[in-house]
Structures are given as C-alpha cells and as structure tokens.
Amino acid sequence: MQKTSFLLLIIYILFSPKLYSQNLNLRVLGNNKFETKAIDSLSYQKSHKNYASIKAEVDSIQNLLYKTGYIENDLKDIIKKNDSFFTAKFHLKKKYNSIYIYYNNSVVETSIIKLVSDDVFDDYFILPFSTLENSLNFINSKTSETGNPFSKLKLSNIQIDKGNLKADLIIDSQKQKRAINRIIIKGYDKFPKSYLKHYLKIKQNQTFNLNKIKQKTNLLGNLKFANQIKPPEVLFSKDSTTLYIYTEKAKSNSFDGFLGFGTNEDTNKLEFDGYLNLNLTNNLNFGESFSLLYKSDENDQKTFRTDLTLPYLFRSPIGLDLGLQIFKKDSSFTTINQSAKLHYQINSKHKVYGGITSTTSNNLLSTNNLQGITDYDSNFFSVSYQFLKLQANNLLFPIKSRVLLETNFGNRKTTNSNEKQSYYSINAFKIFNLNNKNSFYLRMNGSNLNSNSYFQNELFRFGGINSIRGFEENSLFASLFGVLNTEYRYQLNNTIYIHTITDLAYFENKIANKKEKLFGYGFGFGILTKAGLFKFNYANGKTENQPFKFSNSKIHLSLIAGF
Structure with missing residues (x-):
C-alpha cells in the first residue's frame, strides 16, 4: 500500500501541468533613471502568464503615462531577454503638469468651470493634468443637467505652444434645451397632483435634470400614503420629453389604543385607564388627514380631540389645519x-x-372656589415650525427625527380683568442609530406659560405614557414643565425590540408655589404583529425626595394598528 502511494506521488510530480507552467517577468525602463523611477511609481504588474498579458500591461502603462502628463511618451520596443524575462523601454519626454483649455462661456457656464478649476478667465481655464479626465466628466454631467441630456464633450486642437499644453473645449449639445413636457403617474392614478408640484417640486416645463428628478421622487418614501415602486423613466421623442413616475398607494390609516393599570395609593385598589386614537390619511386621495382622540384616565379626566389637515388648497402651497379639544x-x-x-x-x-x-x-364647582378655578376666555396668535425626517424601510421606527416649535401671544379675559399672556412649547425627538440593531432615542417636551396671574384650569397637564412614564395620565399641573425621555433600544429582528426607560422632568406650579424634579425608570418591548405594533411599558415614577416604591409602578399596554 505504501509503495502504491509513493508511486502515485512520483507520477503526480513528474506529470503535473504546474511543472511545465512558467511565469514571465516584465521590467519596464525609461530613457534614464529618473524616467524609470517615474514608471516604477505606477506599480505595474511584473509577473505574467503569457506574452499577450505582457503586451496588455505595457498598453495600460502607456495610457497611465498619458493621464499623468507624459502625453509625448514613446514606446521604443518590447525585448525578450530570455525565455522568462521581457523588457519594455519608454521614452517619457516632457511631463505637462497643467493644460490650458479654451472655452465659449455662452455654451458652458463659467460657474460650472469654477467648480473644477481655481484659475478661470474669460475665455480659458487651467486644469492640473492629473485631474483632467475627472474634471471633463464633471463638466459634461453638469451640462447635461441644464436640459442637455445627450451632450457630448471633447478636447480639440490639442497643441503645444511656447512650452504650454493647450486645447479647445468642444461641447456637442442640442440648441434647444430639454424640458419636461408631460408627467404620467403609473400605479396610483389618483395620486394627488398638488404633491407633484409643491412637495416633490416636479412640474411641467421644468428644465429636464434626471439626477434631480430621481432625488425628488425618492421623497415619495416620506409620504405616509404612497410608495415609489421603481425609479422614474423618461421617454424622449423628437420634440417632447415625457416623465413616468411609478408609485403605489400605501396603507396610511392607524388605530392606536392602550390599557394602563396601577394601584391607587389612597384606596389600594387596582384602577384602569386608557385611550383611543384614530388617524385617517388620504382616504379621499387629496392628501388630507383626520385624527380623533378620546382619553379617559384614573383621575376622572376625559379628553376629546379632533384635528383636520387639508394640504395644498386650490393647488396652492398653502394648507389649512383645524383643531378642537375638549x-x-x-x-x-x-x-x-x-x-x-x-x-x-x-x-x-x-x-x-x-x-x-x-x-x-368654565368652572363647574357650585361651592366657593378654593382651587383657583375661574371662568375665562383667551385668544392667541400662533406661529410654529415643524421639521420631520423619516427613515425608510423601518417598520418599527418610521420617523427618525421630529421638531415642533410653537409660540403664542394673546390675552386672557375674565369678568373682572383682561391680561396679556404668552406661552411657548417644544416637542422634539431624534433616533441615533448606532448600528442595524442598536439605537438611542432622545425626546424633549416642554411648555412655559407667562402671565401675571394663573388659574388652575389653564395650567399645562402632563404625566403618563406620552410624557413622563411611571406617573398617572395628566396628573401633574404646571405653569412650566420640561420632560426628557431616553431609551436604549435593541432590535432582536425587524419585528421585535426591547428598550430601557429613563425619564427626567422638572416643573413649576406658581399657584401652589411648587418646584419639583421627577424621575421615571423602567423597561419595555414592542412586537410588530399582523394586527399592528404592540407595546408594553413598565415604569416606576418618583419625586426627588420620595423613596422608591414598587406600588408606584405603572404598566402600560398599547396597540397601533394600520389599515
């Protein structure tokens, strides 16, 4: 058995094709040691399998020499020294570090030239030769964006004049620039046309620029009610340009609700609270949105709120927002x-x-008012700003960041007084994505009421799952408050995540002359099911001087269903 194995090994060694294969070595030389050093800096391949590979490598070296400024380089010969060694010899001649390019500023805008060159004059500009190819490609792409998608660019009349390399820039383009003559939407035929003009900023007779059009249509992913199926396409005819946008209608309605329960500190009984939140978007194919909220909590507080948003009235960039809250x-x-x-x-x-x-x-108390509750009417002028950024392809956290700043100025009237007031509010959050699975959520929410006097029934109300967790819903009254919510989130997969809860708050109640710090700690998780996004939060709230008690813990359950 050993003899047979030994014999097979000898046969493999003697007859292996690798034994007869031979690598060919290439050495490229210049006309002197300085030229050879310049060629060696190109880091060319020296080992080859056959002569054809050597010839291709020499051609590649010559092209690199052209691009680095040795435009007069000359390949003398490829010499076979022996069976495995070849020598190629070049004469590089003079290296040109820059080139003078003459252009017509009526054909190509000077502002485009200034993006690639620091030395721009009325009829010519200077480019480093090493950047020539990239610069010309950039100029051509910018020219095509100005309504000339079929423009061609080249250098002509290349010559050497007084030791300087010069050339003329020739751009072959259509005399009449291309514009978007027609826009056709495929897939979602009833897509609200106002969003094309005012949201995507795409309209007829607009100068054709395919790159900008692709950037704009990508914004369809920021709309709740529409998705882009595939990139836009363009049909060019002799005298017209037709743009095709492919989109589909998306599920944009949602139903949100939660159930919370905790122990009443006075009665030691289990109490429940909850709310219902309905959001309807684009059901009339107008881009409109309607929301309805009803909330009832353990403090015998009831909230009813409805909001209506009508965007782009009469196809203008102006929209209308109406709201009612009781x-x-x-x-x-x-x-x-x-x-x-x-x-x-x-x-x-x-x-x-x-x-x-x-x-x-309105004050509903029939007895003497000892709680600072008074009938009043107030009117305010409001100015606000909103920033909204979505993150596509994330079903759990579709909104990456949001900022809402609001300021209000007005007056409050009672039967005995008329007083000027103002209040400010901020509601902002941002998700910091550490990687695909880990993220950090930060939210800031607060308001401040400025007045010479305060009533109990005009103070801000906060606390609960949507402000500082671990406290009862709307159980805290303040003339000034600020809440900081933080979560560390870990996504187990695309449908399940767990998170921590660390909430901090500060508030002032000028009626009670009270200033206090609040803390909320806990954990939670979310699961995306066929019915919707189910959330579970466990949080314990405490004040600054209050000891930690498990009896203060709150459990909140919610389900956000889309349809």
Missing part, C-alpha cells in the same frame, strides 16, 4: 380649545404655521 376635570371644570391655522410646506422636511387659537374654560 377637556373635563371630574366635576371641577371644562376647557374647550379651538384653533385654525394656515401652513406652508417649504419642502419635504420643513413646514411653517400661522393662525389663531381660542380657549373657553
């Missing part, structure tokens, strides 16, 4: 807020608002 605090008071605002969509991320807000509050 709040009732047990048998103490009711407050009705009404608002009407106009908004202007600057672009896909930025929006500004302006309008009026009116409030009417």
Whole structure:
C-alpha cells in the first residue's frame, strides 16, 4: 500500500501541468533613471502568464503615462531577454503638469468651470493634468443637467505652444434645451397632483435634470400614503420629453389604543385607564388627514380631540389645519380649545404655521372656589415650525427625527380683568442609530406659560405614557414643565425590540408655589404583529425626595394598528 502511494506521488510530480507552467517577468525602463523611477511609481504588474498579458500591461502603462502628463511618451520596443524575462523601454519626454483649455462661456457656464478649476478667465481655464479626465466628466454631467441630456464633450486642437499644453473645449449639445413636457403617474392614478408640484417640486416645463428628478421622487418614501415602486423613466421623442413616475398607494390609516393599570395609593385598589386614537390619511386621495382622540384616565379626566389637515388648497402651497379639544376635570371644570391655522410646506422636511387659537374654560364647582378655578376666555396668535425626517424601510421606527416649535401671544379675559399672556412649547425627538440593531432615542417636551396671574384650569397637564412614564395620565399641573425621555433600544429582528426607560422632568406650579424634579425608570418591548405594533411599558415614577416604591409602578399596554 505504501509503495502504491509513493508511486502515485512520483507520477503526480513528474506529470503535473504546474511543472511545465512558467511565469514571465516584465521590467519596464525609461530613457534614464529618473524616467524609470517615474514608471516604477505606477506599480505595474511584473509577473505574467503569457506574452499577450505582457503586451496588455505595457498598453495600460502607456495610457497611465498619458493621464499623468507624459502625453509625448514613446514606446521604443518590447525585448525578450530570455525565455522568462521581457523588457519594455519608454521614452517619457516632457511631463505637462497643467493644460490650458479654451472655452465659449455662452455654451458652458463659467460657474460650472469654477467648480473644477481655481484659475478661470474669460475665455480659458487651467486644469492640473492629473485631474483632467475627472474634471471633463464633471463638466459634461453638469451640462447635461441644464436640459442637455445627450451632450457630448471633447478636447480639440490639442497643441503645444511656447512650452504650454493647450486645447479647445468642444461641447456637442442640442440648441434647444430639454424640458419636461408631460408627467404620467403609473400605479396610483389618483395620486394627488398638488404633491407633484409643491412637495416633490416636479412640474411641467421644468428644465429636464434626471439626477434631480430621481432625488425628488425618492421623497415619495416620506409620504405616509404612497410608495415609489421603481425609479422614474423618461421617454424622449423628437420634440417632447415625457416623465413616468411609478408609485403605489400605501396603507396610511392607524388605530392606536392602550390599557394602563396601577394601584391607587389612597384606596389600594387596582384602577384602569386608557385611550383611543384614530388617524385617517388620504382616504379621499387629496392628501388630507383626520385624527380623533378620546382619553379617559384614573383621575376622572376625559379628553376629546379632533384635528383636520387639508394640504395644498386650490393647488396652492398653502394648507389649512383645524383643531378642537375638549377637556373635563371630574366635576371641577371644562376647557374647550379651538384653533385654525394656515401652513406652508417649504419642502419635504420643513413646514411653517400661522393662525389663531381660542380657549373657553368654565368652572363647574357650585361651592366657593378654593382651587383657583375661574371662568375665562383667551385668544392667541400662533406661529410654529415643524421639521420631520423619516427613515425608510423601518417598520418599527418610521420617523427618525421630529421638531415642533410653537409660540403664542394673546390675552386672557375674565369678568373682572383682561391680561396679556404668552406661552411657548417644544416637542422634539431624534433616533441615533448606532448600528442595524442598536439605537438611542432622545425626546424633549416642554411648555412655559407667562402671565401675571394663573388659574388652575389653564395650567399645562402632563404625566403618563406620552410624557413622563411611571406617573398617572395628566396628573401633574404646571405653569412650566420640561420632560426628557431616553431609551436604549435593541432590535432582536425587524419585528421585535426591547428598550430601557429613563425619564427626567422638572416643573413649576406658581399657584401652589411648587418646584419639583421627577424621575421615571423602567423597561419595555414592542412586537410588530399582523394586527399592528404592540407595546408594553413598565415604569416606576418618583419625586426627588420620595423613596422608591414598587406600588408606584405603572404598566402600560398599547396597540397601533394600520389599515
């Protein structure tokens, strides 16, 4: 057996094709040691399998020499020294470090030339020879963006004049620039046309620029009610340009609700609270949105709120926002807020608002008012700004960042007084993505009411799952408050995540002359099911001087269903 194995090994060694294969070596030399050093800096391949590979490598070296400024280089010969060694010899001659390019500023704009050259004059510009190819490609791409998609660029009349390399820049383009003559939407035929003009900023008779069109249509991913199926396509005819945009209608309605329960500190009984939140978007193919919220919590507080947004009225960039909110605090008071605002969509991320807000509050107490509750009416002028950035292809966290800043100026009237007031609010959050699985969520929410006097029924109400967790819903009254919510999130997969809860808050109540710091700690998880996104939060809240108690813990359950 050993003899047979040994014999097979000898046969393999003697007859192996590798034994007869032979690598060919290439050495490239210049006309002197300085030229040879310049060639060696190109880091060419020296080992080859056959002569054809050597010839291709020599041609590649010559092209590299042209691009680095040795435009007069001359290949003398390829010499076979022996069976395995070849020598190629070049005469590089003079190296040109720059080139003078003459152009017509009526054909190519000087502003484009200045993007690639620091030395630009009325009829010529200077380029480093090493950047020539990339610079010409850049100029050609910018020229095509100005309505000449079929433009061609070349250098002509290349010559050496007084030791300088010169050339003429020739651009072959159509005399009449291309414009978008027709826009056809495929897939979602009833897509609201106003969004093309004011949101995507695409309209007829616009100068054709395919790169910008692709960037704009990608913004379809920021709309809740539409998705882009595939990139846009263009049909060119002799005298017209037709743009095809491929989109589909997306599910944009949602139903949100949660159930919370905890122990009442006074009665030691289990109490429940919850809310329902319905959002309807683009059901009329107008881009409109309608929301309805009803909330009832363990403090015998009830909230009803409805909002309506009508974008791009009469195909203009102006939209209308209407809002109504009714709040009732047990048998103490009711407050009705009404608002009407106009908004202007600057672009896909930025929006500004302006309008009026009116409030009417009534005291329901029949006994003497010892709680600072008073009938009043107030009217405010409101100005606000919104920034919104989405992250596509993330079903769990579709919004990456949001900022809403609002300022209001007006007055409050009672039967005995008329007082000027103002209040400011901020609601902002951002997701910091560390990698595909780990992220950090940061949210800031706060408001401040400026007034000479305060009523209990006009103070801000906060606390609960949507502000500082671990506290009862709307159980905290403040003239000034700020809440910082933080979460570390870990995605187990595309449908499940877990997170920590660390909430901090500070508030002031000038009626009670109270200033206090609050803390909330806990954990939670979310699961994306066929029914929607199910969330579970466990949080414990405490004040600055209060010891930690498990009895203060709150469990919140919610389900956001899309349809």
